[in-house]
Every structure is written in structure tokens, then in C-alpha cells.
Amino acid sequence: MSTTLRENPVEQFLRTDRMPHIWCPGCGIGTSVNCFARAVLECGIDLDKLCIVSGIGCTGRVAGYLRLDSFHTTHGRAIPFATGLKLANPDLHVVVYSGDGDLAAIGGNHLIHAARRNIDITVICVNNFNYGMTGGQVAPTTHHEKVATTTPYGDPEYPFNLPDLAASCGAVFVARWTTYHVVQLTKTLVKALNKKGFSFVEILAPCPTLYLRRNKLGTSVDLMKYFKEKSVIKHGANTKEVGLETYDKEIIVGEFVDIDKPDYLDNYNEIMKKRLGDKFQPWGR
Amino acid sequence: MAEIKWTTADPKGVLTGAHYIDGNHAACEGALAAGCRFAAGYPITPSTEVVERFAARIPLVGGMFIQMEDEIASSICLQGAVWAGLKAMTVTSGPGFSLMMEHIGFAAMTETPCVFVNVQRGGPSTGTPTLPAQGDMQQARWGSHGDYETILISPSSPQECFEFIIDAFNLAEIYRVPVMFMMDECVGHMTEKVVIPEPEKIKVVERRWTDKKPGEYLPYQPDPEDLVPYMVKAGDGYRFHITGLTHDERGYPAATDVEIHNNLVRRLCEKITKNAHKIWKWEEKDTDDCDILILSYGISARVALRGIELAKERKGIKVGLFRLIVVWPMPEQRIIELAEKVKAIIVPELNIRAQVAREIERIVKGRCPVIPLGHAGAGVHNPEDIYNAIVEAAK
Numbered sequence: 001m002s003t004t005l006r007e008n009p010v011e012q013f014l015r016t017d018r019m020p021h022i023w024c025p026g027c028g029i030g031t032s033v034n035c036f037a038r039a040v041l042e043c044g045i046d047l048d049k050l051c052i053v054s055g056i057g058c059t060g061r062v063a064g065y066l067r068l069d070s071f072h073t074t075h076g077r078a079i080p081f082a083t084g085l086k087l088a089n090p091d092l093h094v095v096v097y098s099g100d101g102d103l104a105a106i107g108g109n110h111l112i113h114a115a116r117r118n119i120d121i122t123v124i125c126v127n128n129f130n131y132g133m134t135g136g137q138v139a140p141t142t143h144h145e146k147v148a149t150t151t152p153y154g155d156p157e158y159p160f161n162l163p164d165l166a167a168s169c170g171a172v173f174v175a176r177w178t179t180y181h182v183v184q185l186t187k188t189l190v191k192a193l194n195k196k197g198f199s200f201v202e203i204l205a206p207c208p209t210l211y212l213r214r215n216k217l218g219t220s221v222d223l224m225k226y227f228k229e230k231s232v233i234k235h236g237a238n239t240k241e242v243g244l245e246t247y248d249k250e251i252i253v254g255e256f257v258d259i260d261k262p263d264y265l266d267n268y269n270e271i272m273k274k275r276l277g278d279k280f281q282p283w284g285r
Numbered sequence: 286m287a288e289i290k291w292t293t294a295d296p297k298g299v300l301t302g303a304h305y306i307d308g309n310h311a312a313c314e315g316a317l318a319a320g321c322r323f324a325a326g327y328p329i330t331p332s333t334e335v336v337e338r339f340a341a342r343i344p345l346v347g348g349m350f351i352q353m354e355d356e357i358a359s360s361i362c363l364q365g366a367v368w369a370g371l372k373a374m375t376v377t378s379g380p381g382f383s384l385m386m387e388h389i390g391f392a393a394m395t396e397t398p399c400v401f402v403n404v405q406r407g408g409p410s411t412g413t414p415t416l417p418a419q420g421d422m423q424q425a426r427w428g429s430h431g432d433y434e435t436i437l438i439s440p441s442s443p444q445e446c447f448e449f450i451i452d453a454f455n456l457a458e459i460y461r462v463p464v465m466f467m468m469d470e471c472v473g474h475m476t477e478k479v480v481i482p483e484p485e486k487i488k489v490v491e492r493r494w495t496d497k498k499p500g501e502y503l504p505y506q507p508d509p510e511d512l513v514p515y516m517v518k519a520g521d522g523y524r525f526h527i528t529g530l531t532h533d534e535r536g537y538p539a540a541t542d543v544e545i546h547n548n549l550v551r552r553l554c555e556k557i558t559k560n561a562h563k564i565w566k567w568e569e570k571d572t573d574d575c576d577i578l579i580l581s582y583g584i585s586a587r588v589a590l591r592g593i594e595l596a597k598e599r600k601g602i603k604v605g606l607f608r609l610i611v612v613w614p615m616p617e618q619r620i621i622e623l624a625e626k627v628k629a630i631i632v633p634e635l636n637i638r639a640q641v642a643r644e645i646e647r648i649v650k651g652r653c654p655v656i657p658l659g660h661a662g663a664g665v666h667n668p669e670d671i672y673n674a675i676v677e678a679a680k
């Protein structure tokens with residue numbers, strides 16, 4: 001009797017020579033990468049033209065594990081790097097994959113400006129409600145009153161509503177799922193990858209080692225149950241209403257925004273053509 | 286043998302002819318002539334004219350300029366453009382330069398060829414936005430954390446802003462380093478005749494593209510001769526990885542490996558120190574039998590010419606001028622040769638902490654006195670002060 005070992009279809013996207021990865025058992029980042037790899041498989045984009053850019057953090061390590069042209073940049077600055085990459089060669093498909101702290105704290109300014117410009121990139125934000133890499137400090141996504149190493153008595157602040165932030169700054173595609181919703185997340189990522197303009201996908205994920213343990217929220221399995229029970233799918237929801245101020249609030253998930261409008265380069269080319277006429281060669285089109 | 290491919294300038298970027306423009310505009314034209322096709326920047330006095338000219342000129346040349354939300358963004362945006370295959374730069378002054386430091390280190394670590402222009406103004410902090418200084422010379426060399434080497438170039442006139450920024454781009458490509466183009470407010474805003482030659486007369490270096498195929502290619506395998514690795518760009522099927530972490534020749538993180546770290550950081554430094562003789566650029570005037578040597582750079586070297594003249598006219602003192610064009614790395618051998626012959630070396634510069642003079646002292650090692658002639662900036666030296674320093678040193 002012979003058995004054939006079937007290769008995992010996502011393996012071709014992974015730098016298997018770099019395994020094992022650094023992520024803790026039960027961490028949600030790996031689940032998100034699995035969904036992303038499946039989305040890449042389905043999206044129809046020429047993989048040689050697909051680039052991935054990360055900042056710094058546990059999520060920031062994603063770029064290093066994917067067998068694509070990949071850039072592990074500096075903390076918070078994946079988006080401006082991606083902007084340069086995309087503008088310099090508009091044939092590239094550029095994905096930013098990073099953490100909540102990276103994208104919304106130190107990199108928050110770049111996030112809002114890239115959305116405002118409608119740069120044609122896809123931003124995937126793994127929100128684990130804290131800074132994983134540095135040991136569980138408070139993030140601008142930490143639930144009100146929850147504990148982190150730098151808010152040992154509870155966080156007095158309120159978190160960003162990231163989908164609303166992205167949407168109000170001009171993102172053309174905005175969605176949120178949790179790592180419980182792997183099927184929906186994968187489908188959404190396919191859409192985000194193929195969407196022209198600035199798309200933003202927030203993925204709520206467990207950080208069992210730090211956030212769950214410190215806040216006595218149980219294991220990753222408990223968090224999956226929490227995601228399952230608290231989540232309400234509302235496609236097209238008003239992003240004003242999807243904030244996650246406290247841990248016990250319902251989690252609204254789904255595709256919230258999906259609109260069409262000219263991206264940065266469309267506008268750039270149109271304006272230049274208008275003013276400069278034949279002296280201008282359309283850029284990258 | 287390291288493969289360096291020289292070609293001539295793309296005519297699209299070259300405004301051949303005689304112009305009457307300031308150093309900032311000339312630097313922009315030089316960059317375009319050098320093949321720069323991407324710039325990201327954020328306005329700051331006294332460098333703003335460079336981004337303004339870029340914004341106006343680059344759509345006509347087949348390139349792109351974007352004003353980013355800050356200097357942190359500009360200094361990494363341009364590196365994205367480099368990895369997409371373009372030559373790129375940014376330009377700023379003091380406060381913006383401070384914000385760019387982390388990304389100068391990122392460029393050094395990832396060996397991203399690019400040019401940072403700093404039109405220096407007085408500091409610390411907001412300092413003197415509209416007035417000159419040369420107070421960022423040490424910061425430009427080692428302002429980012431960790432060990433690395435880079436190249437600093439300092440022009441003295443608008444013509445040199447045009448010409449030497451082409452050198453800056455060429456050196457950035459040859460050695461895969463961020464090159465610091467250290468202007469100052471005076472040179473940036475000084476208007477003079479600038480002659481731009483025909484494109485065929487402008488020598489430009491191509492990127493060090495690998496001739497290896499995907500699969501065989503190792504992003505950080507250095508050329509055995511000059512220690513510089515060869516490059517690829519995104520989108521060509523290499524599926525390469527770039528990281529600011531300490532990495533091995535595959536470009537994979539190896540951040541806890543002492544040996545890999547040691548070898549990498551040493552190579553990043555040695556690719557400059559061991560090739561320094563190919564990078565040096567300086568100019569000498571009357572150094573054959575001088576008693577006093579003025580050693581300076583940028584606007585200060587130009588101002589010193591008048592002090593030297595005065596010393597000759599009034600006292601008949603033989604004074605030579607040694608003007609550094611590439612300020613780091615320094616032509617140590619030649620400085621030592623001169624130090625053995627002269628009575629003293631005077632170093633006028635627009636900072637009071639002897640930022641370049643202390644390096645001269647280190648090189649000269651007591652062979653002759655090295656006299657720093659600092660000026661806090663917000664103006665240039667009075668030639669009389671240079672004259673007085675010469676007279677004093679000649680006693």
C-alpha cells in the first residue's frame with residue numbers, strides 16, 4: 001500500500017527554509033497568514049508582481065515568511081515604503097501586513113494619509129489589542145480598562161475604531177473579520193487584493209501569551225468562542241458603529257465599505273495631462 | 286572584478302545650457318541629470334526650492350515627486366522607490382534631517398542606494414531656519430544608531446551643486462550606501478552661473494544589477510573585490526527578502542548570530558574604508574610650499590579664500606588651501622603628507638564643536654598643530670578672522 005503525501009497548497013507561498021516561525025502556539029497571526037496565502041492562491045495576481053511590506057512587531061515578521069518580494073521595514077513605516085514601491089512601479093501589487101501598534105500608533109499618521117491619497121495598496125492589520133513583540137504593552141487598540149504592562153491598573157484610554165478611521169480618511173474598501181472567520185476572511189482578502197485604491201482589512205486575533213493571559217481571558221480557544229459568540233456580521237455597517245471600546249461589546253464584522261473612486265495615480269495622470277498636454281507621458285499606465 | 290557599468294545621462298533629464306540659478310535649483314537639475322526619477326520630500330527652509338523644482342520638472346522628465354506627510358515618511362518612501370528600480374532622493378534641513386536618521390540607518394543596513402540632501406541651517410532645534418551652518422557634519426556621518434559608514438559630499442557653489450550631486454548618485458550606486466549631500470543655506474540660496482553640459486558629457490553609473498538568475502541569486506553576497514553585493518528589484522521574479530535586522534547572505538534575519546552580525550557590520554564599514562581611495566575627492570591650491578594650510582569644505586572653504594589672499598597681500602604668508610569635496614571618507618594619506626610639511630593646519634567651519642577639525646586632529650596625530658576655527662553659523666566667517674588666525678599660527 002502506498003500513501004501519497006499531499007502538499008499543503010499554501011506551502012508554495014511560504015519560505016519553508018525559515019520554519020519554524022517565531023509565533024507562539026495559539027497566536028492568531030499564523031491563522032491570518034493561512035487565510036492570506038489562500039487568498040493569494042485565488043486572487044489571480046501574477047505572484048512575481050505581488051510585494052509584501054511589513055513594519056516591526058510579531059505581525060511585522062509576516063513579510064519574512066512569505067515567498068514573495070518582501071520587505072521588513074522600520075516600526076510604523078511600512079505604508080510610506082509601500083507608497084514609494086507602488087508609485088515607482090505601478091505594475092506591482094503592494095500589500096502592507098502589520099500589527100495594530102505598528103499601523104495605528106507609531107504609523108498612524110501614514111495610515112490616514114495613504115487612505116486620504118487613495119494610494120492603490122492593500123493594508124492588512126492584525127489587531128491583537130496590544131504590542132506583542134515587546135511584551136504586551138498598551139496599544140491604541142487596547143480595550144478600555146484592560147491591563148497591559150504599561151497600564152498595569154487598566155487602560156484609561158479608549159481605542160481607535162480602525163475601520164472608521166480608514167473609511168473616514170478615504171479608504172475605498174474596509175472590512176473586519178476575526179481569526180474565527182477564516183472562510184469569510186479569505187474571501188474578503190481576495191476582494192481587497194483585487195480592489196483598486198486603498199483597501200484596509202482589520203483582523204482581530206488572539207495574543208494568548210500576553211493579552212489573554214494578563215487579562216485572564218483564557219486560552220486562544222476561549223477567544224475563538226468569544227469571537228464566535230460576540231460577532232455579528234453586518235456587511236455595509238455604518239463604520240461609526242463598529243468601535244470596540246470595551247471587551248464585552250458586540251463585535252461587528254463584515255465588509256463595511258466597498259466604493260469606487262479614482263486612485264492617486266488616476267488623479268495624478270489626469271491633472272498632469274490637463275495642464276501639460278503632450279509634454280506629459282502618463283505615469284505607469 | 287566588480288562590475289560597474291558607466292553610461293551617459295538620459296537626455297530627458299538634462300537642461301543643457303548656461304543658467305543663472307541658485308544652488309537649490311542646481312542640485313535638483315543635477316539629480317535629474319544623474320538619472321534620479323523619484324523624489325519624496327517635505328518642505329523646510331532653506332531647502333524648499335529643491336522640492337518645488339522637482340515637483341515642477343519631474344513630470345516632464347518621466348519621473349515622480351510626492352510631498353509626504355513628514356520627513357520620516359519621505360526618507361522611507363524613497364527607499365521603496367529604489368527597490369522598485371528607480372534612482373531616488375530626498376531633501377531637507379536640520380529638523381527634518383533629525384527625523385530621517387532611522388531611515389538613513391535602514392538604507393545603510395539594507396544597502397539601498399540613495400541620496401539625502403541636507404541644506405544645512407543653524408541648530409539645535411528650530412535654530413536659524415534662514416541662515417547657514419555646517420553643524421550637521423557629525424550627525425550626517427553617524428547620526429543613525431549602530432555602526433556604519435557613509436559618504437558625505439560638500440559643494441561650494443551652485444555649479445558644484447549640479448556637478449557633485451551627480452557624483453553623489455554615482456557613489457550611492459557603486460557602494461550601495463545612502464550618500465549625504467551636505468549643502469548649506471548660503472550655497473543653496475546663492476545665485477550664479479551654472480553650465481549644464483550635453484548629456485553625452487555627463488557620466489552616470491547604472492545600478493549594480495545581478496546577472497544571476499532567481500534561485501542562484503543571494504541578495505547579500507558581496508563582490509569579493511569591493512565587498513558590495515549586487516541588486517535586484519521588485520517584480521522580476523526573484524522573491525527576495527529585505528530586512529533591517531541583521532541578516533545573512535540570503536537576506537534572512539539572523540539577529541542573534543554574533544558571527545553573522547560581526548561580519549555584516551564590518552563589511553558595511555569596510556566597503557567604504559577599503560575603497561576610500563576610490564571615493565576621495567578634494568582640491569588643493571598653493572599647497573606645494575605653504576607654511577600654513579587652511580583645510581575646509583563647502584561655503585567656509587570659499588570664504589577662506591579671501592582670508593588667504595589677505596595674508597598673502599598684507600604679510601606675504603604662504604598659505605595653501607585644502608578643500609574637501611568628499612568630506613567623509615577623508616584622504617588621510619595626503620593630509621598626513623601635508624601635516625609633515627606645514628607649521629599649522631587651520632580648519633574654518635560653521636560649527637563650534639570642531640566637527641570636521643577633530644577628525645583632522647585624529648589623522649594628523651600631533652604632526653602639526655590643528656587649529657579649529659569654529660563659527661556658530663547664522664552667518665559665515667569674516668575673512669578678517671581667518672586672516673587673524675593665519676597670522677597667529679604663522680608667528
Ligand SMILES: Cc1ncc(C[n+]2csc(CCOP(=O)(O)OP(=O)(O)O)c2C)c(N)n1
Nearest residue numbers: 056057058059075099100101102131132133
Ligand atoms: C522606532 C521604534 N520604536 C519602538 C520599537 C519597539 N517595538 C517593536 S515592535 C513594537 C510594537 C509592535 O506592536 P504591534 O504592531 O501591535 O505588533 P504585534 O507584535 O502585536 O504583532 C514596538 C514598540 C521599534 N522597533 N522601533
Ligand code: SF4
Nearest residue numbers: 023024027058132207
Ligand atoms: S506574543 Fe502574542 S502576538 Fe506575539 S507571537 Fe506570541 S501570541 Fe502572537
Ligand SMILES: [Mg+2]
Nearest residue numbers: 099100128130
Ligand atoms: Mg499588536
